Amino acid sequence: MSYHNPPTPPRKSATFDDATMAEIRRAAATGIYDIRGGGTKRKVPHFDDLLFLGASISRYPLEGYRERCETSVTLGTRFAKKPIHLKIPITIAGMSFGALSGNAKEALGRGATLAGTSTTTGDGGMTDEERGHSQSLVYQYLPSRYGMNPKDLRRADAIEVVVGQGAKPGGGGMLLGQKISPRVAKMRNLPEGIDQRSACRHPDWTGPDDLEIKINELREITDWEKPIYVKVGGARPYYDTALAVKSGADVVVLDGMQGGTAATQDVFIENVGMPTLACIRPAVQALQDLGMHREVQLIVSGGIRSGADVAKALALGADAVAIGTAALVAIGDNDPKWEEEYRKLGSTAGAYDDWHEGKDPAGITTQDPELAQRLDPVLAGRRLANYLKVMTLEAQTIARACGKNHLHNLEPEDLCALTMEAAAMAQVPLAGTSWYPGKGSF
Amino acid sequence: MPVFDLTATPLREFNQALHDVKSGANDTAFEVVNPRGHHSVAVGIDAPVVVDVRGSVGYYCAGMNDGGTVTVHGSAGPGVAENMMSGTVVIEGDASQYAGATGRGGLLVIKGNAASRCGISMKGIDIVVHGSIGHMSAFMAQSGNLVVLGDAGEALGDSLYEARLFVRGSVKSLGADCIEKEMRPEHIEVLSGLLEKAGVTDVKPEEFKRYGSARKLYTFNIDNADAY
Ligand SMILES: Cc1cc2nc3c(=O)[nH]c(=O)nc-3n(C[C@H](O)[C@H](O)[C@H](O)COP(=O)(O)O)c2cc1C
Numbered sequence: 001m002s003y004h005n006p007p008t009p010p011r012k013s014a015t016f017d018d019a020t021m022a023e024i025r026r027a028a029a030t031g032i033y034d035i036r037g038g039g040t041k042r043k044v045p046h047f048d049d050l051l052f053l054g055a056s057i058s059r060y061p062l063e064g065y066r067e068r069c070e071t072s073v074t075l076g077t078r079f080a081k082k083p084i085h086l087k088i089p090i091t092i093a094g095m096s097f098g099a100l101s102g103n104a105k106e107a108l109g110r111g112a113t114l115a116g117t118s119t120t121t122g123d124g125g126m127t128d129e130e131r132g133h134s135q136s137l138v139y140q141y142l143p144s145r146y147g148m149n150p151k152d153l154r155r156a157d158a159i160e161v162v163v164g165q166g167a168k169p170g171g172g173g174m175l176l177g178q179k180i181s182p183r184v185a186k187m188r189n190l191p192e193g194i195d196q197r198s199a200c201r202h203p204d205w206t207g208p209d210d211l212e213i214k215i216n217e218l219r220e221i222t223d224w225e226k227p228i229y230v231k232v233g234g235a236r237p238y239y240d241t242a243l244a245v246k247s248g249a250d251v252v253v254l255d256g257m258q259g260g261t262a263a264t265q266d267v268f269i270e271n272v273g274m275p276t277l278a279c280i281r282p283a284v285q286a287l288q289d290l291g292m293h294r295e296v297q298l299i300v301s302g303g304i305r306s307g308a309d310v311a312k313a314l315a316l317g318a319d320a321v322a323i324g325t326a327a328l329v330a331i332g333d334n335d336p337k338w339e340e341e342y343r344k345l346g347s348t349a350g351a352y353d354d355w356h357e358g359k360d361p362a363g364i365t366t367q368d369p370e371l372a373q374r375l376d377p378v379l380a381g382r383r384l385a386n387y388l389k390v391m392t393l394e395a396q397t398i399a400r401a402c403g404k405n406h407l408h409n410l411e412p413e414d415l416c417a418l419t420m421e422a423a424a425m426a427q428v429p430l431a432g433t434s435w436y437p438g439k440g441s442f
Numbered sequence: 443m444p445v446f447d448l449t450a451t452p453l454r455e456f457n458q459a460l461h462d463v464k465s466g467a468n469d470t471a472f473e474v475v476n477p478r479g480h481h482s483v484a485v486g487i488d489a490p491v492v493v494d495v496r497g498s499v500g501y502y503c504a505g506m507n508d509g510g511t512v513t514v515h516g517s518a519g520p521g522v523a524e525n526m527m528s529g530t531v532v533i534e535g536d537a538s539q540y541a542g543a544t545g546r547g548g549l550l551v552i553k554g555n556a557a558s559r560c561g562i563s564m565k566g567i568d569i570v571v572h573g574s575i576g577h578m579s580a581f582m583a584q585s586g587n588l589v590v591l592g593d594a595g596e597a598l599g600d601s602l603y604e605a606r607l608f609v610r611g612s613v614k615s616l617g618a619d620c621i622e623k624e625m626r627p628e629h630i631e632v633l634s635g636l637l638e639k640a641g642v643t644d645v646k647p648e649e650f651k652r653y654g655s656a657r658k659l660y661t662f663n664i665d666n667a668d669a670y
Contacts, residue, residue, distance in 0.1 A: 032662060145544040145563060148525055150486055150506040177661060189546070189565040189584045190603060194660040197601070199582060203562040204521040204540040210501070213481045217502040220457045221486030 034266040037355030039258045044275040047312045049422030050415050054401045062400040069396040070406040073320050075297045076227020076250040084136050084158055087116025088392045089320035092327050093301050094140045096122025098175050098184045099262030101372035102129055104364040107331045109133030111384025123173050123198055125187045126152040144198035146188040153222055160229040166259030166302040169233030169273045173198030174263050178358040181367040211247040229253050234274040238282035245296050254283050256302030260325040263356035276302035278425040284317030307394020315410035330387035331380035332362045449476040463489040484512050504531045523550045526567055542569045551640045561588040564605055570640035580607055589636050599653055607653040608633050623654045
């Protein structure tokens with residue numbers, strides 16, 4: 001008797017899916033790990049897994065548009081003589097000139113200024129353009145110290161000591177030769193066109209005791225005027241926050257694993273660090289344990305996209321958020337209008353992540369003058385301001401619905417979780433229950 | 443000349459006095475007594491002031507100095523003259539780790555020895571050490587000159603960029619991508635100028651060897667993977 005095998009649809013492995021197999025082939029062909037920009041592409045528990053409860057009989061809402069819902073935030077109230085006052089609790093994260101074009105940096109400064117918020121330099125120093133166009137500019141103090149100088153420290157509005165980034169906690173930076181233009185090379189004091197590595201550790205301090213002395217030095221240099229932030233990647237948020245406070249930080253910036261990067265190994269982006277959602281409560285707990293919540297401000301970043309995300313981060317205890325990727329998208333990154341060119345680069349709008357190659361059709365992650373010219377910094381700045389306004393209105397809409405007259409009055413109590421994972425990470429009850437994993441020690 | 447006794451006056455007042463000196467001012471000399479290991483002594487100078495510190499200091503003395511002349515009549519803790527822009531810093535005794543780290547200009551002279559990571563990530567500063575230096579010195583050093591009259595510890599110049607290293611004594615080992623290079627006339631000239639500026643009289647530039655970058659790590663190359 002002959003056995004006839006009936007046709008079955010071809011079935012691909014969940015373990016060896018298309019992306020995994022393509023990466024194995026890419027590695028075999030090149031012998032070098034994959035480097036790319038952006039944040040993690042895998043799905044991790046996130047703000048989408050939380051919902052607001054809204055008002056009901058036990059809570060009454062505020063009238064939309066009629067009753068005020070404040071959005072302002074002051075950063076650096078602990079030690080700085082000149083804290084930063086922002087109209088909205090959404091800041092622009094540090095992204096370097098080098099990774100981004102001069103026009104892109106200018107657009108970020110213009111947009112942030114129009115919206116009443118701050119923007120941040122990056123690994124590569126401060127440019128006159130961004131200083132000029134940013135009302136509030138945070139100057140990053142990074143392990144590489146590219147371009148670091150006391151004049152820029154003094155003309156900054158705040159200083160951010162970067163210990164780590166969510167995309168790569170424990171990793172240094174890289175900027176590949178294509179983007180080391182003459183101007184970038186000069187600012188970083190490096191030969192043109194080389195593949196530049198940035199150190200992963202600061203050259204002149206190691207642990208928290210040293211950091212305290214370092215922060216003190218920066219304060220002495222700037223006469224105790226500037227707020228000093230400490231930025232950490234989402235690794236051990238409770239201890240990192242506590243140690244940053246102990247070291248004398250005015251503000252802690254906490255960047256979860258979804259946080260974007262200009263160029264990092266894909267294996268790093270996808271496998272190191274904790275999701276933003278899982279970072280916030282431990283950090284807030286550390287601040288509360290030290291009696292420092294709201295005294296030392298907490299800025300959360302990594303995958304913030306909408307006013308709902310902002311409201312959720314604030315409800316979990318953050319004082320403000322920072323955005324990187326979303327700001328780039330607002331000014332034109334991965335816009336479908338460049339689809340034809342993304343195709344030529346072997347990608348598609350929405351998936352383009354070869355930012356390190358400097359060929360960005362949108363003119364944002366490039367140093368090529370012709371490509372960079374495609375970005376009109378005035379228009380792009382306007383777009384960013386619009387987007388920031390929409391996020392703010394969205395967050396206010398939610399806050400009013402929860403009966404709050406300031407975004408900072410949102411609380412964990414206003415939230416429930418859709419999944420067990422999110423309930424555990426955010427320590428808010430699973431929807432329809434009064435329990436989250438870990439509560440009551442089980 | 444104003445004298446600041448750091449057992450009686452807060453450090454803040456002293457640093458503020460330095461920052462308040464306007465360019466073109468006549469009274470530019472300061473003396474610090476009883477520094478007693480204070481951190482951040484004379485940081486953020488941005489005028490041609492002259493500071494004499496009578497005793498030893500802690501971390502980051504003369505950090506980010508831009509134009510001042512600071513002499514420590516004692517030893518210095520970690521990160522002395524870190525990120526110096528211009529001016530001169532002289533340490534009569536020894537210096538701890540990261541001396542001259544990320545310095546972008548000016549001259550740092552250490553009359554004694556310097557510990558590990560001397561000149562780490564230096565970006566244009568000149569450093570002259572009369573004694574010896576510790577391990578991992580000139581790590582990722584980008585530009586400037588490091589001159590050592592004594593010996594150098596392990597992994598000198600690891601991942602070096604364009605800084606020039608001159609060592610008179612022995613080098614325990616070279617770091618990744620650091621190699622000995624030919625001493626050409628232009629190097630002799632630079633070196634003799636630096637020795638003179640650092641007050642070294644009894645030593646000839648010909649007694650030094652020069653080390654620099656092999657430039658093999660300048661572009662990612664799979665065959666160098668074990669060095670990254
Ligand atoms: C193009 C790009 C460049 C970046 N450069 C820096 C940098 O120089 N320093 C830094 O601390 N973080 C840098 N980051 C990380 C951002 O500051 C921020 O942590 C991150 O983008 C936040 O996550 P999000 O992109 O999901 O909003 C960069 C991010 C991007 C997308």
